Amino acid sequence: MAKNEVLGLLVMAYGTPRSAEEILPYYTHIRRGRPPSQEQLDDLTRRYQAIGGVSPLAAITERQAYGLAEILNVDGGRKVRPYIGLKHTSPFIEDAVKAMNHDGIEEAVGIVLAPHYSTMSIGSYQKTALTASASLGGPKLWLIDSWHMHPLFLQVLANRVAEGLQKFSSNAEVTTIFSAHSLPEKILQIGDPYPDQLKESGEAVARMLQLKHYTFAWQSAGQTGEPWLGPDILDKLRELAKAGCRNVLSCSQGFVADHLEVLYDIDIEAKQLAAQLGIRLERTHQMNDDREFLKALAAVVRERENKGDETA
């Protein structure tokens, strides 16, 4: 192993349009090359406009990647060089792998900025990265499958929920909803670990904080005609309202940044419904580039580096 050589740090994330003009190519890429209808495009454009025109995600991803590298470069371990690889816009994952190869990086750890594994999410980022490195002849990639149960991450997540609960008066009965991006129900047939992982990390936080009232829901399902995992968070709010619940803390634990699914789907759409239902809805702060969060990711990266080829 070339211990003295710089370790590549491939930080993969979803990507977001950086301007209104980029929405069409971005959406077309998400749809695997099929352009959206005018109606779908208008609807997505309207949602970006509602959160200020563009998503803050691009800037947050950069701060997360460079902040993570900064922490790793002073921890006494092998020096790292960060490369950002995005799923649906440039710099694409393939671009990042190409740049590492060009820079002579021989070994790299790859992490996706999403905690839970699904074949449709993390699995597809990994496939793209592995295919690119195989076709270029390097670098060797040590990929991280999921990090939702890392104790340092769970601690940060629990802190966020505890902070969120403090927004309510101490005698209020608050139900915490843990949620993640929905996926097509067909993932269940292949035994995808995603739904179980969401439960696992949510339950862990509930135990740490001894939460009395908490539940799980899915959010941001696509409109593709096929069934998606449910219950949807909006239906969950309706159900909770019927049961007399008046205070809800939303924790979008499947996401690590402020972006459309949080700033629109929760802050605008879910809040509006909650208001109609007589529910006070608050949400936890996202991880963004919070130092404690990046330190948790740094631990995850070092642990994967130490395993090296063992599990590759």
Ligand SMILES: CC1=C(CCC(=O)O)c2cc3nc(cc4[nH]c(cc5[nH]c(cc1n2)c(C)c5CCC(=O)O)c(CCC(=O)O)c4C)C(CCC(=O)O)=C3C
């Ligand atoms: C699992 C998962 C994550 C979490 C894990 C991860 O982070 O990887 C995630 C994150 C994100 N998804 C995002 C944006 C979008 N996802 C879409 C559509 C879709 N997502 C899917 C899955 C996921 N997505 C799927 C199966 C589709 C349907 C595709 C199809 O049609 O076959 C669409 C299309 C229109 C719509 O449905 O709204 C948009 C605009 C943004 C960026 C937001 C911003 O810009 O701030 C982020 C972080």
Ligand SMILES: [Fe+2]
């Ligand atoms: Fe998405």
